[in-house]
Amino acid sequence: SAGAAAISVLTEPEYFKGSLQHLEAAARISSVPVMRKDFLVDPYQIFEARAAGAGGVLLILRSTRSSLLTEMLDAAAEAGLFVLLEAFDGAELDRAVKLLAGRERQRPQILVGVNTRDLETLEVDPARLARLAPRLPAAFPGVAESGLKQPEDAAAAAALGYRVALVGSALVRSPNPAHLLAAMLRAGRERISS
Numbered sequence: 001s002a003g004a005a006a007i008s009v010l011t012e013p014e015y016f017k018g019s020l021q022h023l024e025a026a027a028r029i030s031s032v033p034v035m036r037k038d039f040l041v042d043p044y045q046i047f048e049a050r051a052a053g054a055g056g057v058l059l060i061l062r063s064t065r066s067s068l069l070t071e072m073l074d075a076a077a078e079a080g081l082f083v084l085l086e087a088f089d090g091a092e093l094d095r096a097v098k099l100l101a102g103r104e105r106q107r108p109q110i111l112v113g114v115n116t117r118d119l120e121t122l123e124v125d126p127a128r129l130a131r132l133a134p135r136l137p138a139a140f141p142g143v144a145e146s147g148l149k150q151p152e153d154a155a156a157a158a159a160l161g162y163r164v165a166l167v168g169s170a171l172v173r174s175p176n177p178a179h180l181l182a183a184m185l186r187a188g189r190e191r192i193s194s
Contacts, residue, residue, distance in 0.1 A: 002178035003185045004032055006056060006082075008166060011038040011049075020052045027053025035084065039063055043075035056082035056108070061092040062119070069099055073110070082108035084143060084166070086115050088128075093135040104139040111164055112136055113143035126153075133160040150180075151187035158191040 009026045010018030018038065027034045033055025040046065040059060049057050059072055069085075076083045085100070087093045096112050103110060114136070116128045124147040136142040144157035145166040154165055167184065171177040 002181040004181060005164070006033045006035050008035045008037045008058070008168065011036050020048070023049070023052045023054060027055075033082065035082070040072065041068070043068075043071050046072055046075040046079055046081065050079040050081055054081060056084065058084045058086060060086045060119075061095055062086075062088055066095060066099055073099065073103065073106075076108075077106055080108060083110045084113050085110060085140075086113045086145065087132070088115055088118070090132060090135050093132060093137070097137045100137055100140060110140050111143050112140045113145045113164075113166060114162075115145040117146035129157055129162065130160055133162065136161065148184065151183040154184040154188035155191040158188040163192070 007026055007030055009023045010016045011020050011023050012018045023034060023036055034053060035056035035058060036049040036052070036054045037058045038045070040057060041064060046057055057076055059069060061069070064072070073083060085096055087096055093112070093114075100110060100112070114129055114132045116126050117124050126147045129144050133142065141163040142161055143164040143166055144162040146168070148154055148157060148165050148167050149170040157165055165184065165188065167181070171181060174180040
């Protein structure tokens, strides 16, 4: 209701205590697409996500070889799911550019994210957004992931060329997440239009 374009739902059970049932519940009540956020390693999981009501999936470059990512991108297109292809460094963005060649018109859309949170240490490095922004593939919307806490962070990401933000912890911790989300959207959009 505050303007989110999609809702990310953790389905990874071991470390993040997520489940497909959480995704199904969110998809039933959401008016926007729900994205499966997990460590996906098999095209079957793409179709499993679709069957659970997902409108999109997260694919992590770091954890998947390129040939399998190609299969998973194909599966997502076949299932009608958008993809958030996540990178952590320049080498992974270079891989993304190669993987996505010829997919500029794929629908649903592919987005390319830069995650500022190191999945091994869980440390956040906000400067990663600035370092990697010039390497984002131009034909795909860039997503700023993790570490955005306030409207100024959304404006700064927009100034770097990111057009989408994945915000989780800040909304969970906020006493008024709808207000925070609306303010972040407003700040990002104002920066883009200026």
